[in-house]
Amino acid sequence: MWLWIFLLPVCLAEANWPRLSTRSSQAYRAERDIALDIPIDQQTPFGISANRLIFDVEGYTADSLATLSNVLYVGINAIMLDMYWNEYTHRWQLCPAPIPEDATANSSETVKVSWQDKTYRCQPSFADSDVYATLRDYIKSSNINSEANVVQLILNLRSIRNDTVVVRTNTTGNRTVATRPAPTSLQTGMVVYQPKYMEVGNTSLSGPISTLNSYLYSPRDLNTSVQINVTSNYDSEFPTMQDFMFNMYKRTLISAINTDFRNTSRTYNLSSADRDSIFFYEDSGFTLNDTSEFVLESCRKRLTDVFDSNYYSQRVHTTKFRTLIDSNEAPLSRDDAHNALQCGYMPVLNASWYPADNKSNISDDYTGRILNRYIPYSYWSWGSNEPNASFVNKTRIALDQDDLRTRDEDDDDDNDVDNPFGDDPDWQETAESQVAEKCVAMKQGGWAVENCYNKYRLACKNTRNPFEWQLSEEIASYFSTNQQVCPKNFKFGIPHSSTEQLALRNFLNASQVIYPVWIDLNDITISGCFVDGGPYAECPYKRAVTTSNLIRSIAPSAVVAVVILLLIFYERFFLSTPIHSNRRRHWKRVINQYYKKNDYEGVPS
Ligand SMILES: *[C@@H]1O[C@H](CO)[C@@H](O)[C@H](O)[C@H]1NC(C)=O
Ligand SMILES: *[C@@H]1O[C@H](CO)[C@@H](O)[C@H](O)[C@H]1NC(C)=O
Ligand SMILES: *[C@@H]1O[C@H](CO)[C@@H](O)[C@H](O)[C@H]1NC(C)=O
Ligand SMILES: *[C@@H]1O[C@H](CO)[C@@H](O)[C@H](O)[C@H]1NC(C)=O
Ligand SMILES: *[C@@H]1O[C@H](CO)[C@@H](O)[C@H](O)[C@H]1NC(C)=O
Ligand SMILES: *[C@@H]1O[C@H](CO)[C@@H](O)[C@H](O)[C@H]1NC(C)=O
Ligand SMILES: *[C@@H]1O[C@H](CO)[C@@H](O)[C@H](O)[C@H]1NC(C)=O
Ligand SMILES: *[C@@H]1O[C@H](CO)[C@@H](O)[C@H](O)[C@H]1NC(C)=O
Numbered sequence: 001m002w003l004w005i006f007l008l009p010v011c012l013a014e015a016n017w018p019r020l021s022t023r024s025s026q027a028y029r030a031e032r033d034i035a036l037d038i039p040i041d042q043q044t045p046f047g048i049s050a051n052r053l054i055f056d057v058e059g060y061t062a063d064s065l066a067t068l069s070n071v072l073y074v075g076i077n078a079i080m081l082d083m084y085w086n087e088y089t090h091r092w093q094l095c096p097a098p099i100p101e102d103a104t105a106n107s108s109e110t111v112k113v114s115w116q117d118k119t120y121r122c123q124p125s126f127a128d129s130d131v132y133a134t135l136r137d138y139i140k141s142s143n144i145n146s147e148a149n150v151v152q153l154i155l156n157l158r159s160i161r162n163d164t165v166v167v168r169t170n171t172t173g174n175r176t177v178a179t180r181p182a183p184t185s186l187q188t189g190m191v192v193y194q195p196k197y198m199e200v201g202n203t204s205l206s207g208p209i210s211t212l213n214s215y216l217y218s219p220r221d222l223n224t225s226v227q228i229n230v231t232s233n234y235d236s237e238f239p240t241m242q243d244f245m246f247n248m249y250k251r252t253l254i255s256a257i258n259t260d261f262r263n264t265s266r267t268y269n270l271s272s273a274d275r276d277s278i279f280f281y282e283d284s285g286f287t288l289n290d291t292s293e294f295v296l297e298s299c300r301k302r303l304t305d306v307f308d309s310n311y312y313s314q315r316v317h318t319t320k321f322r323t324l325i326d327s328n329e330a331p332l333s334r335d336d337a338h339n340a341l342q343c344g345y346m347p348v349l350n351a352s353w354y355p356a357d358n359k360s361n362i363s364d365d366y367t368g369r370i371l372n373r374y375i376p377y378s379y380w381s382w383g384s385n386e387p388n389a390s391f392v393n394k395t396r397i398a399l400d401q402d403d404l405r406t407r408d409e410d411d412d413d414d415n416d417v418d419n420p421f422g423d424d425p426d427w428q429e430t431a432e433s434q435v436a437e438k439c440v441a442m443k444q445g446g447w448a449v450e451n452c453y454n455k456y457r458l459a460c461k462n463t464r465n466p467f468e469w470q471l472s473e474e475i476a477s478y479f480s481t482n483q484q485v486c487p488k489n490f491k492f493g494i495p496h497s498s499t500e501q502l503a504l505r506n507f508l509n510a511s512q513v514i515y516p517v518w519i520d521l522n523d524i525t526i527s528g529c530f531v532d533g534g535p536y537a538e539c540p541y542k543r544a545v546t547t548s549n550l551i552r553s554i555a556p557s558a559v560v561a562v563v564i565l566l567l568i569f570y571e572r573f574f575l576s577t578p579i580h581s582n583r584r585r586h587w588k589r590v591i592n593q594y595y596k597k598n599d600y601e602g603v604p605s
C-alpha cells in the first residue's frame with residue numbers, strides 16, 4: 001500500500017518522466033532504513049544541480065518547478081541551486097543574468113536575457129522562495145514514516161558583477177551584448193550602454209528560507225540541541241537520521257558554497273541571520289571536492305590498499321558532508337557517480353550535458369532521461385540495477401556468457417565478473433534445485449539479491465567497531481545465518497554507511513576474498529521489504545496491517561485470529577514466494593517465532 005502512495009505523484013507526471021520504479025523505491029527505502037542510526041553528516045545521497053539539469057534547460061520559470069518536484073519524488077535527496085547576488089540591484093536572484101528594466105512590464109512573462117555570451121529564459125517573478133516552497137510541499141506530502149528522508153539543499157553563491165560592459169547594437173534588431181572585459185574598439189552602430197535592471201529577488205539570503213519553517217535544521221539547532229543518542233563510533237555533533245526525522249521532526253538542511261563569490265565593494269555581507277540558518281562549507285568544515293579524477297583515483301587506490309580500520313574511524317571523525325561536484329571538463333559517468341557514492345562522496349551532477357538515450361538534443365524531457373539512466377546507479381549500498389530478484393541459473397549462465405555480454409552492451413557494469421571460475425568449495429556452493437531470490441550478498445559492485453539457498457561466507461562485523469570486518473570460517477546458506485558462525489566479538493552484519501561499505505570492500509579485496517559474501521539483509525517475510533536481523537526479521541511497514549489492526553477489526557476471538565494469521569502467513573510465504581523446499585520446517589519455525597514474539601498462547605503444532 002505504501003508503495004502506491006509513494007508512486008502516485010510520480011505516475012501523474014508527464015509521460016516521459018522516469019517512474020520511481022518498484023525496484024528503486026525498494027532499494028531507496030532499504031538504504032534509508034539501514035542508515036537510520038548514522039549521523040546525517042555521514043549520509044551519502046545522490047545530488048544534481050537544479051541549474052544544469054532543470055533551469056538552464058526549461059527556463060528560470062515557475063513552470064520548471066514541476067520538474068524539480070518530480071526530481072524530489074524520484075528520490076534525489078540533494079539539490080544544488082546557484083544563487084546570484086546582483087551587484088546592480090543589490091538583490092539575490094535565480095536568473096543568472098540581470099533583467100533589463102524595459103524587458104517586460106509583466107513580471108510573470110518569460111523573457112530572453114543575455115549575459116556574457118549566454119542566453120537564458122527568465123521569468124522576473126521567479127525567486128528562491130518558489131524553490132523553497134516546492135521543497136516544503138514535497139516534504140509535507142512525504143512526511144510519513146515509510147517515505148520521509150533528509151533532503152540537502154546546497155546553495156552555490158555566485159555574483160552578477162558590475163564589471164561588465166553592455167554594448168547595444170543598432171543594426172541587428174537592438175540586440176544587447178554584454179562583454180567582459182570591455183571590447184577594445186566598438187564597431188560602428190554599437191554604443192556602450194548603461195542599462196537599468198529590474199529589482200527582482202530578496203535583499204536577504206536567508207529571509208526567504210523561512211518558507212521551510214520547522215522542517216529546516218539550522219546551525220542554531222545544532223548549537224542548542226543536546227544529542228542524546230550518539231552513535232558512539234561516529235561521535236558526531238550532528239544527530240542520527242533517526243533522531244533528525246523522527247525525534248526532532250526535521251527534514252532538510254541548507255548549506256552554502258561560496259567559492260565563486262567574490263569580495264568586491266558591492267558584495268553581499270553575510271548577516272548573523274544567514275549564519276544562523278545556513279551551514280557554510282568552509283566555516284562548518286564540510287568537505288568539498290571538485291576534481292573528480294583525484295577523488296575517484298584515491299578511491300580506487302583505497303580499495304586495494306592494506307586494510308586498516310583506523311583509517312575509516314578517522315575519516316568519519318575528520319570529514320563530514322563529503323561532496324564531489326563535477327563540471328563540463330569531467331562529467332561523472334554513471335559508474336563514476338556510483339563509485340563516488342560507494343567511496344563515501346555525495347556526487348552532484350553539474351555538467352551542462354550528459355549522454356542520454358542516444359538522443360543528443362536537450363529537450364524538455366532531458367532531466368527525466370538523465371535520471372532514468374543514473375537512478376539505477378544512485379545508491380552507495382546497492383549494485384547497479386539492484387535489487388534484482390530474477391533468478392539466474394548459474395549453470396545456464398556459464399553456457400550463455402558470451403550471449404549475455406553482447407546483448408547487454410549498454411550495461412557497462414556486469415555483476416557476473418564476481419564469479420568467473422565457477423564454484424570454489426571453500427567459498428561458495430550454488431544451489432540449483434531450490435530457489436529463493438530474497439537474500440542480499442555483497443558483490444564487487446555493491447549489494448545484490450541472491451538465492452538464499454546458495455552457500456557463501458558471511459560478512460561479520462565487530463560488535464564494537466563497525467569498520468572492522470571478518471568472515472565466517474565456513475560457507476553457509478542464508479537460512480543458517482542465525483546460528484553462531486562468526487568469530488568471537490563479531491556478528492553477522494551489514495554496512496550502515498558508505499564508509500562502512502568502503503571498509504568492508506577494502507577488507508574483502510585486501511584478503512583476496514572471492515565474492516559474493518552474505519550480508520544481513522533480506523526480504524523473506526514480505527517481498528520487496530528489505531530488513532536486517534536475520535532470516536526471520538519482520539517488515540516494519542506491514543506490521544500494522546498484519547497483526548493487531550487486523551485482529552481487532554476482523555477477528556472476534558483469538559481463535560479466529562489465529563486461523564486468519566495462518567492464512568495470511570500461508571499466502572505470504574508460500575503462494576507468493578518461490579521457496580520450494582524445507583517447507584514444513586521453515587513454516588513451523590516462522591510461526592513459532594512469531595508467537596514467541598507476540599506472546600500468544602496455544603501455539604498450534
Ligand atoms: C557599476 O560600476 C560603474 C563603474 O564601475 C558605476 O559607475 C555604476 O554606478 C555601477 N552601477 C551600479 C548599479 O552599481
Ligand atoms: C502576464 O504574463 C502571463 C504569462 O505570460 C499571462 O498569463 C498574464 O495574463 C499576463 N498579465 C498581464 C496583466 O498581461
Ligand atoms: C527594438 O526595436 C524595435 C523596432 O525595431 C522597437 O519597436 C522596440 O521597441 C525595440 N526594443 C527595445 C527594448 O529597444
Ligand atoms: C540607432 O539607429 C537610429 C535610426 O537608425 C539612429 O537615429 C540612432 O542614432 C542610432 N543609435 C545609435 C546609438 O547608433
Ligand atoms: C524578503 O523575504 C522576507 C521573508 O520572506 C520577506 O518578509 C521580505 O518582504 C522580502 N523582501 C523583499 C524585498 O522581497
Ligand atoms: C554556537 O555557540 C557558540 C558558543 O556557545 C557561539 O559562539 C556561536 O556563535 C553559536 N553559533 C550559532 C550558529 O549560533
Ligand atoms: C533515543 O533512542 C531511543 C530508542 O532508539 C528513542 O526511544 C528515544 O526517543 C531517542 N531519544 C532521542 C532524544 O532521540
Ligand atoms: C571582504 O572585504 C571586506 C572589506 O572590504 C572585509 O572586511 C572582509 O573581511 C572581506 N571578506 C572576505 C571573505 O574576504
Ligand SMILES: *[C@@H]1O[C@H](CO)[C@@H](O)[C@H](O)[C@H]1NC(C)=O
Nearest residue numbers: 090264265266267268269270
Ligand atoms: C559590506 O560591508 C562593507 C564593509 O563594511 C561595506 O563597504 C559594503 O557597502 C557592504 N555591502 C553591502 C551590500 O551592504
Ligand SMILES: *[C@@H]1O[C@H](CO)[C@@H](O)[C@H](O)[C@H]1NC(C)=O
Nearest residue numbers: 286287288289291294295298
Ligand atoms: C578533497 O578536498 C579536500 C579539501 O576540501 C582536500 O583536503 C582533499 O585532499 C581532497 N581530496 C582529493 C582526493 O582530492
Ligand SMILES: *[C@@H]1O[C@H](CO)[C@@H](O)[C@H](O)[C@H]1NC(C)=O
Nearest residue numbers: 156290325326327328350352
Ligand atoms: C558547475 O558548473 C558551472 C557551469 O558549467 C561551473 O561554472 C561551476 O564551476 C561548476 N561547479 C560548481 C561548484 O559550481
Ligand SMILES: *[C@@H]1O[C@H](CO)[C@@H](O)[C@H](O)[C@H]1NC(C)=O
Nearest residue numbers: 393394395396432433434435
Ligand atoms: C539450472 O540448470 C540446470 C542445468 O540445465 C538444471 O539441471 C537445473 O534444474 C536448473 N535449476 C533450476 C532451478 O531451474
